[in-house]
Amino acid sequence: MSTSDQKVAIITGASQGIGAGLVDGYRAIGYAVIATSRGIAPSQDPEVLTVQGNIADPATAERVADAALDRFGRIDALVNNAGVFLSKPFHEYTQADYDAITGVNVSGFFRISQLAVEQMLRQGTGHVVQITTSLVDHANSAVPSVLASLTKGGLQSATKALAIEYADRGIRSNAVSLGAIRTPMNPPEFHDALGAMHPMGRVGEVQEVVDAVLYLEHALFVTGEILHVDGGQSAGH
Template sequence: MASAKKIAIVTGASQGIGAAAVAAYRKLGYGVVATARSIRPSEDPEMLTVPGDLARPGTGAQVVDQALARFGRVDTLVNNAGIFIGKPFTDYTDADYDAVTGVNLRGFFDISRSAVAVMLTAGHGGHVVNVSTSLVDHADSRVPSALASLTKGGLNAVTKSLAVEYASQGIRVNTVALGVIRTPMHPVETHEALAGMHPLGRMGEIDDVVQAIVYLEQAPFVTGEILHVDGGQSAGH
């Protein structure tokens, strides 16, 4: 039997933005299913951790199945898991392509398809939030990133497509498009240069991203939106 408590699934949830999103949804009173390739069990009874590689076919569906088995419903999916490999285009290998498209596209497709199906069956609407990059619409010669643009550009496009397809069923689909966020993946010695890539003159903080996701969660009239959280990067420089 489904609980009355709303349930959110967060991918890439073991650290950084994903872990912060998990904490934010718990603060909102949601039960949370947190998934990542490597994630520790939680002692929180309102949180289920599911280890798994979303690049593998079927993993996303299994995460949704476990959410249903534990909580009986899925209300929100935060597609935070992603891989970024920055190289000149001709230096990319087939393995790079498989890695990036595996998580950024197949991972999105597999888990989103299953989550939306559950939302449709339940009939109480839902919300999908994707994480993209401002490099999609503001390419930067200092950051060669064709695979990021190829995959995250696809997420931007499908956000609008799905938002329109499912608006009449009360399912909203939005995306946050990020500038450079201060996470452990960026060494401290690079921070000054990375800050200079944004008109506001600083890197984004994880909290900047989470606040945007929470805003979208609580904005029932907003769907099909690509919300730039990038210090003005996409506006120009």
């Protein structure tokens, strides 16, 4: 059971890849964690509470926030990591594609962030982090991704708006904007091609993303920042 002064993080999309790495990363710095995704399994760690559900559904967000408060009594950090990425020509996206991507990437951010911010206001402190993509800043004709730009670009704008709205009330808002990362979403046979998109010539590692998020967690004078972890992709080619 969490002690009253132990900090608590909510991680969405937490069952594998970056999300699972973030759970481990926050635990390593002493946070209790609420980890959520559609198929997440129970944890053997008493300081990790898992909640199954689709974060695009506001009811899932309500259950996650309630679980954090019922179990640990506070919310200090929220990492909006859950995301859907689908690369295809703009004119070929279907309504189902649009609904799925905007559902997770936008609706999945909206309600859980509202609930987290409400609790952070009661506490007088908190930190919200969005995981986005450097394709927002540096479009690539080889990776058509209008729906990623629409949704994750919106989150980057929202990140700054939240930072300014709550800067004088103890709540920070930042984003980590990614290149291609070595996760189950990117099969090994594509790593060379994905790495070639980055000036550094390789894909990123999950731990490098975790390190960036935890840097922002500790950087108490940083808010409204879009931190690129993309091998130089956003800077140019």
